[in-house]
Every structure is written in structure tokens, then in C-alpha cells.
Amino acid sequence: MSAIAIPHPPLAPKRGLSTWQTWGLILLAPYVLVFLVFVLYPVSYGLWLARHPESYKTLFEDPVFFTTVINTIFFLLVAVNLKFILALYLSGFFVHERRWIRWLSVIFIIPWAVPAIPTVYSIRFMLNPEWGVVNSLLFRWFQIDGPNWLTDPQLAMAMAMLVHIWKALPFWTLILMAGRLAIPKELYEAASVDGASAWQKFKYVTWPSMRTLYVTSTLLSLIWTLGDFNSVYLLTGGQPADKTHVLATLGIRYIRLDQLDHAMATIVVALPFVLPMVYFMMKRLSGDEQKTS
């Protein structure tokens, strides 16, 4: 009688690790190491630095902090929403299949593709009230003295938002374009035959299909914008009189003043903003996965 060998998965030995488990651990180790060294340790160290209640007391008593919180909320609400309304509108324009629109979209993407530091500095030079190109042109064309773009706190804040929108708009327009392109063309044709106007097509076809993407992108952008350091710091440096700081730049101010514990406390107070957004974001994403699976 001949025995037939039936292949079967390797049985786990009773003691020690199987080959599969050992390989699993070996492959997992680099990630765990990176996570420990670059995430867990710095975050824990930051929290440890920010452990003193006095840090928060001093922080809340600092008038700059209060202005910064207001600035941050204002920046998030206005810049993110304005950016997304514009991105939604522009995505509708850029999906048109015309050669010149394709070329224009390439130009449109440039602000997002270029490095932040030189471009924001360029804008800062352009907005210089004495020798910047903006005020020079205003004077040459309209014989008016342009405003002090970066020394008036409100105007400086508005400029920082503008820079943020200008820099991030192409990316979000691209994301929303992808969402629009995923909508079957026939739905619009059916809506045309059914008698829908352009607005009704947006309301009944485009928006219901894009709503999830739009809200998820907005949440993600809120998180990213909260951490946007470049647009504000490179343009205004938090000036004039520390009136244009946002939470992302305030930490640097305290570090410069050699108050590392305050800097860390600034980051910790941002967590009540960030964590709920991260939570909702992850919940939405996992919810969407379940829906599509």
C-alpha cells in the first residue's frame, strides 16, 4: 500500500514561534521601531514637557494666545470653506474636455507643485508696501498708494489665507475633479432629457455623488490646515505685534522665547480640535469602506 502525501499548512509547534510567526515579527520590527523612535517617543516627550499646569495657566493668561485661538478658528472656517467652494466650482470647469482647458489645468497646478518657502517669500516681497510689485503697479496704473498689506493685522491675516488657498487649491480641485469624473455621463444626459437645468443637475446628480468626498476632503483639509505653518509664518511671521499667529506658528514663538514647555502646551491645547476631526475622519473612511465592500 502506498501512502499519499497530502500537503497541509505547517503546524505550529507547541513551544516557541513558528517560522511564519518569526518572519512576521522580523518584517514588523522596522515599522515598530520607526513608530517608537519617531512617533511614540517624541509625542510622549512633548506631553511630558507640557505636563506642568502652570504652563497652561501662563498660556491662557497670555493675550497673544487668545488672539491666536481666534485667528486659528477664523483661518480654519474661512480659508478651508472658501478653498473648497472654489475647488468645487473649478473642478466643474476643468473636467471639460477642451485642449486649452487641459493646458490651463497644467498651469493651474503649478502653485501646488512648487516649493513653499521660495514662493511664499516671493509673495511677501511682492506685498512689501514700499518696493513690492503690487503697490508699485497700483500706483503706476491707478495713482493710488496701496495698503500696508502685511502690517495691518486683518489684511495680513487675509493675505495669509489667500496664500494658503492659492497653494492648496490645485490639489483639492484635482481631488474633486476625480470625484466628478467618476460620475457617469449618462446621469447628466438622463437629467437633460428629464428637463433638469444646470443648477438642478448639480443639485440632483453632482452633489449627491460628491457629498461624501467633499465632506471627507474638508475634514482632512481642516486637519492639514490646522498644521499649516508655512502660509502664516513665512508671510507674516506672526507679526505685526504677534497678532497674526495661528496655533501652528505660536509654538515657534515660545521656542524663540526659550519657553519650550509653553510651546508644547500650545500643541496640547490644539489636540481637542484635532482629535475629534481625526476620529470623525477615520469613522467616515471606515464607514465608506464598509459601504463599498
Add this chain to the structure above:
Amino acid sequence: MASVSFSQIQKSFGKTPVLHGISLDIADGEFMVLVGPSGCGKSTLLRMLAGLEDITAGSIAIDGRVVNELDSKDRDIAMVFQSYALYPHMTVRENMGFSLRLREEKRNLIEERVAAAAKILNLGPYLDRYPRELSGGQRQRVAMGRAIVRDPKVFLFDEPLSNLDAKLRVAMRSEIKALHQRLKTTTVYVTHDQVEAMTMADRIAVMNEGRIEQLGRPLELYDRPANLFVAQFIGSPAMNVFDGAVKGGAVEALGARWPASFSKSGGLEGQRVKYGVRPEHLEPASSGIAAEIVVVEPMGAETELVVKVGDTSLIVMTRGRSTAGPGDRIFLAPDPAHAHLFDAASGLRI
């Protein structure tokens, strides 16, 4: 209900012409099928009627009124798409009532019309479901329901059954036909499937490369195809066609004499022709043209044989069942009354 008239319709995409002056009149209440291979321009013609494509030249009239410059919504048409194009975020009820809602009709009227259409199409139990919760056939019926609710002058169907499996396609074919008989609405139906065309149409326009090759009733096209293209496109399995020459009242081809009845006797002697005969008119007989069986395909009620005459493969369709097998030699007796002759150069019927 309304008549539809295409007059010298031309269409170009950029510099590429796709329709070359199509003229076609569709009568009030008629079921017209536009059939042809992919890229023949049939869907483009339908989409021009729907107002979804610009008209390069010519005019389209619905009920005597030229609609070239009218938007889709003002043409009083309803269209069923190949992909169904149901609004995914609306229930069946909302999908069906959408056009009436856009017209700001009263809620009662919308409910009434949707209920009536749902009854016709057996969609009652599904009214509160979303399209993703329906099968392909049910979605197709919702798409038809959406069209019916509008009570349009003309129904347009753009390959509506292509996404369904074979069995469901046959069932839906009958449903659409029955629906037309009930509503008597003028219908323009585009398909690449000649069986659909044959079974559903009052008249068929066979299209090829942006032109109408032949227009007529289904059996007219089948029995008297105007040219080689129509002869080979209409009918399944396709007509057997091969080269030959007229000699002594018959056609010499594939080393044999093939009988034919000539409408223009005499002047054809010696002419190069294409000889066409449908598979069911090529019955096996006790004597005739010798052939060798290559493949036997029993289908129950009939049997399809692939045979070789010389080096050419022909299809033979016999009623009932065949005891013959591959390698057997048989004789074929073509029916001269059903032989088709086409000019070898122009492809036109002789």
C-alpha cells in the same frame, strides 16, 4: 404620439464625418429599430434626436416641428439608456417621478402616474428601494418606468438590453414589445443585435458606416436583402456567401453548379457574382452538391452543420436531429427560389 423625420442629417466629430446625409421618416406610433455594427452611427443618430448631440447639417422634426435648436427637455421625448442611468441617490419612486417633479407637477399627480407605471411594469414592491438594491432586469424596468411616467411623444431606447444576460434579454424584449403595443407611442430603438431588431421592429433601418443600407419590414430585409452587407448582417446564423460566375442558368462556384432563379435572365451570362444562400435553405438531400461534414451542433429542435464544399466552409441548418457525424459526406440541395445573387463588384442585389 408623433411622427419623427430625419432630413439629410450629417454629423462630424471634428474633421471625421460619421453620418453622411441620413433621411428617414418614422410614422406616428411606429416601432423603428436602427440596427448596425458598432461605429455605424446609429447611437449618434438617436442622440441627435434626443438633443444630446449637435446636428452638423440637416434637420430633425418631431410631429412636424423642427427641433434642431431645442433643448432635450423641450422635445417631449423620453430615453432609456444602455446603463439605465438611474439616479443612485433616489429611490425607484423618486427616479420615476423625477421629470414630473422638475416640471413642478402636483404631488398627487406624480404619485398617480408613478403608481400607474409601476403597475404596468410590476414594480410596485420595489418603489422604496434604491437602484443598487435591484437586479439588472428590475433596473431596466425602472428606466422604462421613468420614460413611461412622462407620457412623451417619442420613446428612445439606446441598446437597453445589452447589459442583461441572454435569458433576461429575451424576456425584456417581449416586455418592451408588449409595452409598445399597449401604449402605441412612437419608438426609436437602437441595437446592434439583429435578433432584437427582427423580433421587435415594425420597420428596421440597417445602418453601416454612417449610411442607411436598407429600410424595410423585418421579413422584407430577410427575404430580399438589398446588398451583401444587409444579407450578411440580418439572419442568424449568417447567410452563406461565396464567389461564382453565371453559366447556363446557374452559378458555377466551389467546383459545383448552384441553382438560382434569375430576375434578369440572359444578360448575366458569364458575369462574376456573389452567391448567397441562408443556412436553412441549404437542406441535405439524396443528391446534389457534395459536401463533407466538419462539425455537428445539435440544438434540439434543429441541427446546425458546418460543412466543407471544396475549401470553403458553409453552414447548413436542418430541422430536427441529424444522425450524421463529422467526416460524413452528404449532398446539398439549395432552394433556387431562395438563392440570392449579388453583383461581385458593387455588392448590390441582382
